[in-house]
Amino acid sequence: MHELHRLLPGALEGWQYELVYKSIRHIYFRIYPDKKTVRISAPYQINPKDLEHAILAKAAWLTDKVKAANHVLEPHTSPSVMRDNCSCMLWGKKLPVVRGVSNSRPQICLSAESEIMIRVPSGYAPQKEDNLWNRWLRSILNERIQMLREKWQPAMGTAAAEFRLKKMKTRWGSCNTRARRIWINAVLVHLDPCLLEYVLVHELVHLLEPGHTQRFYQIMQRYLSDWKSREIRLNQITLRS
Ligand SMILES: [Zn+2]
Structure with a gap:
């Protein structure tokens, strides 16, 4: 065709x-x-x-x-199904995980954006592999956050002192306005990147307007006019495993 x-x-x-x-x-x-x-x-x-x-x-x-x-995700999608032995959700797409044996350093890498290769020594402890995954996913998420900071902070005329990652059960992000520290839920690496962008912009708006006031939503609207549809998509995903 x-x-x-x-x-x-x-x-x-x-x-x-x-x-x-x-x-x-x-x-x-x-x-x-x-x-x-x-x-x-x-x-x-x-x-x-x-x-x-x-x-x-x-x-x-x-x-x-x-x-x-x-980018479809079933409404019941939860973090526990975002990675298993043979696949991993990365930026909203389910990628196959290809396993190999490595006698040197254990490593994970993305090959041609279409599959994830993991190489670990035989008999590698599952806990160690989990840690390896967490480190890799966090590095990928941090890279994207860095890109988004460079895009949004100058545009919005504000800046956070730091961004930190955390696996959270009840929220996608939070902002400590006094310390100007923004927390981003590490689960966001599994979802469509436009959802990370929404969370990051939302938390940056808190640096300009701490509460969820009318002014807050006016600022949100000015920078991300489709924020509502992104929020709806995010709310369909349960954070409890
Ligand atoms: Zn908020």
């Missing part, structure tokens, strides 16, 4: 398109996130130009749906 890829330039890699002809009167679009497939059902007698117009008219909608589906 290279034809559909041409019509849908914004659609993401790795998705396929199916065109099915049926005895129907209208064109229907369906998204199957689990199969990464967009199915277009069209009437048998449709004229190719009409079909092309219908797809073009739907392109923006399809692109949005495909993007959202790439």
Whole structure:
């Protein structure tokens, strides 16, 4: 279906398109996130130009749906299912974990952004492996926080003295306004990065307005106009394992 890829330039890699002809009167679009497939059902007698117009008219909608589906998390997703022996959620995507044996230093690395390689000596203690994962995930999260600080602090005209990571059971972030210290929930490394961005901006706004006042939300709106939809997505994720 290279034809559909041409019509849908914004659609993401790795998705396929199916065109099915049926005895129907209208064109229907369906998204199957689990199969990464967009199915277009069209009437048998449709004229190719009409079909092309219908797809073009739907392109923006399809692109949005495909993007959202790439970051889909079931509402019941909790930290305990974000990593297991064969996969790990990283920035909202479930990546396979490929295991190897290392006789030198245990290490984890990301290969081509599509899989995670872990190499540990045989008989490596599970507790040690957990620690290795935690260190690796924190370094990845810290790197992204650094990028976001450089983007948002100058834009908002404020700056935290420091950012620290913590696994928290009840909140995604917090801000000690007196010490100007911001805590970020370490679980955020598993989720769509736009959710980390939302938490970071929210906590930076607290440096300008400590309480959740009307002014707080006005500032929030000024810097991140879609903050509400990000908050809704975050609230669908349970933090209790
Ligand atoms: Zn707050």
